[in-house]
Amino acid sequence: MCGSYWYGGAGHRRGWAGGGRRGWGFDPAYMAAFWGAPGARRGGAYRGSRMFGHGDLKYVILQLLDEKPRHGYEIIKELEDRFGGAYSPSPGTVYPTLTMLEDLGYARSVAEDGGKRIYEITTEGKAYLEQNKSTVEGIFDRIAEFGATFFSAPMGRVNGAVRDLARSVYGAAARGGGARDAERLEKIADILERARREIDELSR
Numbered sequence: 441m442c443g444s445y446w447y448g449g450a451g452h453r454r455g456w457a458g459g460g461r462r463g464w465g466f467d468p469a470y471m472a473a474f475w476g477a478p479g480a481r482r483g484g485a486y487r488g489s490r491m492f493g494h495g496d497l498k499y500v501i502l503q504l505l506d507e508k509p510r511h512g513y514e515i516i517k518e519l520e521d522r523f524g525g526a527y528s529p530s531p532g533t534v535y536p537t538l539t540m541l542e543d544l545g546y547a548r549s550v551a552e553d554g555g556k557r558i559y560e561i562t563t564e565g566k567a568y569l570e571q572n573k574s575t576v577e578g579i580f581d582r583i584a585e586f587g588a589t590f591f592s593a594p595m596g597r598v599n600g601a602v603r604d605l606a607r608s609v610y611g612a613a614a615r616g617g618g619a620r621d622a623e624r625l626e627k628i629a630d631i632l633e634r635a636r637r638e639i640d641e642l643s644r
Contacts, residue, residue, distance in 0.1 A: 492579065497529065497537050498546075499576045502561060502569050505547055509560035512538055522583075541565065 492500065504515055512535050521529040532564040538559055541547035546565030561569075568578060610630070613625055 450590050496540060497533060499569070499572065499579055501534070501537055502541065502546060502565055503576060503580075505559055505561040506566060506569060509558050511556055511558050515559075544568075 500519070501515055504510060504518055510518070512531065514533065515538075516529055516534055538547060538549070541559075542549060544564075546562055546568050547559050548562055549559045551557055609628060613628060615624075
């Protein structure tokens with residue numbers, strides 16, 4: 441349910457057990473970008489890929505505005521925090537969605553000193569959220585499922601193994617000198633390629 445995911449008792453936000461960038465001593469956003477994971481971009485492992493289905497982001501943003509008025513950059517930061525750094529929507533998706541919500545009458549913005557604009561949900565926006573309650577809850581159920589998987593203990597072991605592998609690979613690659621360097625690097629590349637093929641087989 442939407443409410444059970446976003447809040448705990450007395451309206452306090454709830455987090456996922458073991459979640460956050462520091463939960464495992466491992467930053468998933470950094471490592472995904474480091475390894476060049478599919479869809480990886482600076483600022484989050486899933487920046488640039490489709491974390492949400494078509495049209496879902498407008499519900500997510502409206503839900504955040506229903507909690508409290510926010511600047512566009514605060515929406516981006518809030519989503520990044522709630523996904524523990526694993527997802528960060530780009531300004532190129534958030535701001536056009538805010539503009540669309542304004543055009544639809546579901547949100548409005550107010551100019552502040554310095555030219556910044558803060559967005560808030562309208563009465564029509566609240567009604568729209570209520571009319572689409574099942575859709576909104578389904579979106580946040582998927583978000584919760586993602587969090588339960590991504591921040592689980594088994595996933596923590598995977599991330600720890602990747603971290604240790606990176607240390608070993610680059611530690612071995614940096615050692616020595618001379619003609620044997622090329623041979624060592626070729627062996628490291630062969631080992632990594634075999635491991636990659638075996639891991640790929642698990643997803644087939």
